[in-house]
Structure formats: C-alpha cells, structure tokens
Amino acid sequence: MTSDLVDHTPPEDRAGVIIPWTSPAERPDRERLSETAGLVEALGCNLAFLRAEQVRKPSASHLLSGGILDRLAADVEAEGCTLCVVDAALSPVQQRNLEKSLNCKVIDRTGLILEIFGLRARTKEGKLQVELARLSYERSRLVRTWTHLERQRGGGGFLSGPGETQLEADRRMLDRQLDSLKSDLEEVKRTRGLQRSGRRSAGFPVIALVGYTNAGKSTLFNRLTGANVFARDMPFATLDPTIRRFDLPGMGDAALVDTVGFISDLPTHLIDSFRATLEETLEADLLIHVRDRSSAFDEDRKAEVLKVLSRLQKETGNALPPIIEAWNKVDLLPWDIQDTLRMSARSGLGETPAVVTSALTGDGVDELLDLIAHSIREELETYRVQLEPKDGAARAWLHEHGSVLDETFLPDGTVELLVGLSAKYGGQFEGAFGTIPLLPASEPEF
Numbered sequence: 001m002t003s004d005l006v007d008h009t010p011p012e013d014r015a016g017v018i019i020p021w022t023s024p025a026e027r028p029d030r031e032r033l034s035e036t037a038g039l040v041e042a043l044g045c046n047l048a049f050l051r052a053e054q055v056r057k058p059s060a061s062h063l064l065s066g067g068i069l070d071r072l073a074a075d076v077e078a079e080g081c082t083l084c085v086v087d088a089a090l091s092p093v094q095q096r097n098l099e100k101s102l103n104c105k106v107i108d109r110t111g112l113i114l115e116i117f118g119l120r121a122r123t124k125e126g127k128l129q130v131e132l133a134r135l136s137y138e139r140s141r142l143v144r145t146w147t148h149l150e151r152q153r154g155g156g157g158f159l160s161g162p163g164e165t166q167l168e169a170d171r172r173m174l175d176r177q178l179d180s181l182k183s184d185l186e187e188v189k190r191t192r193g194l195q196r197s198g199r200r201s202a203g204f205p206v207i208a209l210v211g212y213t214n215a216g217k218s219t220l221f222n223r224l225t226g227a228n229v230f231a232r233d234m235p236f237a238t239l240d241p242t243i244r245r246f247d248l249p250g251m252g253d254a255a256l257v258d259t260v261g262f263i264s265d266l267p268t269h270l271i272d273s274f275r276a277t278l279e280e281t282l283e284a285d286l287l288i289h290v291r292d293r294s295s296a297f298d299e300d301r302k303a304e305v306l307k308v309l310s311r312l313q314k315e316t317g318n319a320l321p322p323i324i325e326a327w328n329k330v331d332l333l334p335w336d337i338q339d340t341l342r343m344s345a346r347s348g349l350g351e352t353p354a355v356v357t358s359a360l361t362g363d364g365v366d367e368l369l370d371l372i373a374h375s376i377r378e379e380l381e382t383y384r385v386q387l388e389p390k391d392g393a394a395r396a397w398l399h400e401h402g403s404v405l406d407e408t409f410l411p412d413g414t415v416e417l418l419v420g421l422s423a424k425y426g427g428q429f430e431g432a433f434g435t436i437p438l439l440p441a442s443e444p445e446f
Contacts, residue, residue, distance in 0.1 A: 013044070013083060014047075014081045014082060015045040015082075015083040015085055016048045016072070016075055016076050017040055017047065017049065017051075017086075017087060018086055019036060019050075019053070019087040020053050020058075020088050021054055027052065033052065037050055038214070040112070043115055048075075049075055053072075060094075061094065062101065063091075064086075069101060073102050076104055083104060083105050084098070084102050084104055084107075085106075085107055085109075085112055086098070086108050087109050088109060089108055090106070109265060110137060114137060128181055131181055135174055205285045206254070207255070207286045208256075208284035208286075208288070209259060209290055210287050210288070210305060211289055211292075211305055212261055212292065212301040212302075213260075215329075216328040216329055217290045220326060220328065220357065220365075223362060223365055224246050225244040242257070248376075249369055250373055251376065252400075257281070262304055262308045264301075281312070282319075283318070286322055286379075287309075288368075289302070290325075291325055291326065293341060294333055322375055322378075324354065324355070326368055328358065330357065330358050330363065338356070355368045380402070380421055380422055381420065381422070382441035383419055384418055384439045385417045386414055387414060387436065389414070391433070391436060394432075395415065398417060398419050398429070403421075405418045406418035
C-alpha cells in the first residue's frame with residue numbers, strides 16, 4: 001500500500017534553497033534547478049524559495065559571505081524557514097557556522113539525499129544501508145564543539161593531560177555502530193549471493209533495470225511483471241530493490257530487478273553503503289538502461305549513469321553485463337519526434353541497441369521483450385545435440401536450462417537440437433550427461 005510511503009516531515013516545515021556556483025561552467029541550468037526542487041519536495045517540505053548564487057570567493061568558514069549570506073539570512077527569517085538547503089558540499093565547520101548565522105537547520109546535497117533515503121527505506125536491508133550511509137556521513141561531521149564536556153583529567157598530578165573528550169567518545173561510539181552495520185550488511189551480501197545462486201541454478205536469466213532517478217524504471221517494472229511496486233513522479237521513489245519473475249517470450253521464466261535510481265553528484269557514502277544492492281546490477285545477465293527521452297538533459301543523465309556503473313565495475317572487478325536501452329516517456333513528446341526516435345532506434349546505428357517505450361501506456365513493451373530475449377540469446381554459445389529416445393532427461397534439461405532454437409525429429413527416433421547455453425550450463429550439461437556430446441554449431445552437422 002502506498003500509504004506506508006507518506007513522508008513523515010511535518011507539513012509546516014519550509015525550506016529555502018540556494019545552489020552556489022563559482023565559474024560560468026558550473027552555473028546551474030533549468031534542469032538542475034528543477035531537480036533540486038524535486039528533491040526538496042520529495043523530502044516533504046514546502047519550498048519557500050530556490051535560487052542560484054554566484055560565489056566568487058568561497059569562505060572557508062561559511063562558504064557564503066558578505067551580501068549573499070546577509071540576503072539569505074533575511075529571506076530565511078522572512079519566509080519562516082525551518083530548513084536551509086545548500087545544494088553543494090559543505091564542510092562540517094561551514095555547516096555549523098551557517099546554522100548559527102541563519103538560526104535554522106542547514107543541510108548540504110549529501111544530507112538532503114540521505115534524509116530522503118531515510119524516509120524511503122522500508123526493508124531491513126534498505127534501513128541498514130541508509131543507516132550505514134548516515135553514520136559514515138555524521139562521523140565526518142564531528143567537529144570540536146564538545147570540548148567543554150571533557151571528562152575528568154587522566155592520571156594524577158597537575159601536569160596530566162585531559163581525559164577522553166566527548167568528541168572522542170562520540171567518534172568511538174560511531175565506529176562501533178559502523179562496524180556492527182558493516183557486519184550485518186556482509187550477512188545481507190552473503191544472503192543475496194545465495195539467492196542469486198538459486199536463481200541461476202533454476203535457469204532464470206536475470207535482467208536489471210538501471211537509470212537516472214525518475215526515469216520510469218518502477219513503472220516499466222510494473223508493466224513487465226504485473227507487480228504493484230511503488231511508482232511515483234518523484235526522485236528516489238524506489239529505494240529497496242525488488243525482484244520479480246516475468247515471462248520472456250521463447251525463453252520462459254526470467255527474473256527482473258528494479259534498482260535505486262542514480263543522480264548527478266551521487267554522494268560517495270551512498271555508493272559505498274548500497275554496494276550490496278548495486279552489485280545486483282553487475283551480477284545480472286543483461287542491463288536495461290531506462291532513459292527519460294522527454295528530458296532535454298537526457299544525454300547528461302546517461303553520462304552520469306554510465307559513470308556510476310564504471311565506478312562499480314572498477315571497484316568490484318566485475319565486468320559490466322551487456323546493456324540495452326529503453327527510450328522511455330515518449331508519450332510526453334510530439335508525434336513527429338516520437339517517429340524520429342523510432343526510426344533512429346530501428347536503424348541500429350547507435351552504439352547500444354534501443355527500443356522506444358512508454359511504460360505508462362505500454363507502447364513498445366513487446367518490442368522491448370523481443371530485444372531482451374534476442375540480447376540474452378546472443379550471449380549464449382550455440383550447440384548441436386543429438387539425443388536418442390532414452391535421453392529424455394537430457395532433452396528436458398536442455399529445454400529447462402537452455403534456449404532451444406530448433407528441434408528436428410528423425411525417422412529413427414532420434415532428435416537433433418540446436419540449443420543456446422551459457423558457459424556455466426554447458427559445463428553442467430557435460431557433467432550430468434557426459435556421454436552426450438555438445439558440438440559447437442559452427443562444426444559440421446551430424
């Protein structure tokens with residue numbers, strides 16, 4: 001039920017937002033302004049004001065200074081803001097000093113996304129990952145504001161140094177909590193590995209949806225699987241990964257994974273903490289990159305998604321699965337542009353195979369299913385297998401674990417199969433039915 005996903009921030013909370021920039025190349029465009037507004041609204045706050053501010057000389061103590069800081073303080077007071085969002089990276093000292101100057105809570109971009117993730121997490125795994133990211137972030141926020149709470153002086157005598165400060169005690173406490181959370185997430189990682197092994201043993205191809213936040217992944221997931229996962233036009237509507245079976249034409253059951261959306265300047269804390277979830281994408285047989293082609297900034301968003309995937313590939317040492325693209329939300333475009341996109345996708349001239357879709361209307365979904373099946377078959381090694389009437393178990397095994405492309409029944413009772421098998425299942429077949437040869441399809445026929 002979607003009622004469980006209602007934000008818990010009090011409705012009277014008002015947020016003032018600024019996006020600081022220094023050079024013209026960093027000046028936020030309309031898309032960045034809209035994205036930041038969406039993040040604040042996803043937190044459940046009323047947006048009092050949002051503007052970009054050029055900061056020619058960033059202040060080490062506040063980031064903002066002079067007239068910019070004075071105007072921000074006046075606007076926060078006039079609008080009755082209880083929260084100020086600085087859509088940039090703030091140092092712990094800058095955050096603390098801004099809160100003193102503005103007399104309200106101040107969070108930066110990382111803090112804003114963490115707050116949203118905290119509201120969205122529903123499963124135990126999701127909550128663990130959010131808590132790990134939050135504590136990692138908070139540990140970096142510990143500054144020397146507690147020195148007045150030093151404990152009793154260590155040792156005896158006048159020259160002995162002070163004992164443990166509150167800052168040190170807090171850091172030690174956070175380190176213990178972080179170690180405990182990492183241990184719990186290792187167990188999650190182990191469990192996920194067992195679940196993946198189970199799916200592969202059952203012969204299911206695994207397909208993962210990836211893409212920029214709010215590209216329509218969850219709506220497409222619901223369309224393909226008939227599920228009813230939470231899907232809404234807001235950033236990070238999906239946080240906890242969801243896996244469902246669906247029917248892949250000509251191949252039987254497959255598993256579809258819906259993952260958390262990416263975003264520009266995705267905080268390092270989040271990538272590290274959600275590693276157990278994001279690794280689902282690297283373990284898939286195929287990735288579907290869902291792109292919002294109605295956005296004027298679609299190409300920039302594509303680059304951000306590929307950047308995160310490249311980082312995951314580098315840090316885990318796992319190769320990226322093959323990628324296809326779903327050019328989504330075409331229902332929001334004029335008909336002539338839709339036709340142009342379809343022609344471009346069908347021409348196959350792009351570096352990545354693509355299908356034009358609308359997850360909302362269902363347009364292009366059948367073509368997407370065909371492309372998924374075709375892409376998975378391309379990754380399979382094709383074999384010729386000759387079976388005698390007594391080899392019924394082997395025939396059933398090949399139908400369950402492989403992709404049977406052709407089956408010919410001969411007058412003598414034997415049957416010849418042209419079947420696609422992954423390297424793993426090819427090895428399993430030879431182990432279970434070693435007396436039956438697997439001949440590569442490129443070799444001469446029987």
